[in-house]
Amino acid sequence: SYFVGGNEKYPNDGGFALKGWRKCEVDNAAIYINGNTGTTVGNVILTDKDGNVTVVDKTWTFLKDADGKMRIMAHHSSLPYTPGSPVTEEEVLAAQKGWGDGLVQIATTYDQKGYDAAKAAAEAVIDGGYGYQIAPVLFKPTLTTGDQVFRTTREGALSYFVGGNEKYPNDGGF
Numbered sequence: 654s655y656f657v658g659g660n661e662k663y664p665n666d667g668g669f670a671l672k673g674w675r676k677c678e679v680d681n682a683a684i685y686i687n688g689n690t691g692t693t694v695g696n697v698i699l700t701d702k703d704g705n706v707t708v709v710d711k712t713w714t715f716l717k718d719a720d721g722k723m724r725i726m727a728h729h730s731s732l733p734y735t736p737g738s739p740v741t742e743e744e745v746l747a748a749q750k751g752w753g754d755g756l757v758q759i760a761t762t763y764d765q766k767g768y769d770a771a772k773a774a775a776e777a778v779i780d781g782g783y784g785y786q787i788a789p790v791l792f793k794p795t796l797t798t799g800d801q802v803f804r805t806t807r808e809g810a811l812s813y814f815v816g817g818n819e820k821y822p823n824d825g826g827f
Contacts, residue, residue: 676700679711689717690726697730708733752782756827759814763826768817771826775814779807796827 654660658668681695692714699707714727755778763771783790789805794813797804801821804810812818816826 672699673702674699675702691715691723692727696733748782752778755782763815768815772811772815772817775811779810779814783807783810785810794827797823799823 785807812821
């Protein structure tokens with residue numbers, strides 16, 4: 654199925670070997686030999702009939718069988734990781750300023766409009782600046798101790814900023 658497709662058990666396989674490849678080069682980054690096995694990691698550079706080049710990250714483990722023939726025993730391939738746009742120093746500085754401005758906004762909102770308005774402002778700062786909607790955030794607040802030092806959830810961060818959460822009884826708002 655991997656090579657030629659057409660197997661209903663693997664509907665996503667379209668036949669990798671049928672892509673019109675005309676050239677295959679291997680560029681090993683490393684080869685590890687251990688007894689009757691050899692493992693490689695590196696790239697395979699494939700060129701199709703139109704001259705288009707595809708680079709594939711490849712890891713293989715080969716085993717020499719009883720007849721002395723090399724057999725593939727592990728085969729992993731993937732397209733290389735392509736990172737998103739790089740972060741600039743200006744973006745980092747702007748994010749830091751945004752955090753500071755948000756902290757001041759929460760404090761002044763509390764002074765002028767009270768707790769509920771400050772809590773809403775803190776929620777906006779957290780949702781706009783932190784990545785809790787993506788994954789746990791590695792947040793170690795300044796004034797936390799004991800078993801509630803780290804705030805990897807949005808709820809924990811909000812409690813740290815404005816207090817008012819019985820799960821975090823030591824939080825009085827930053």
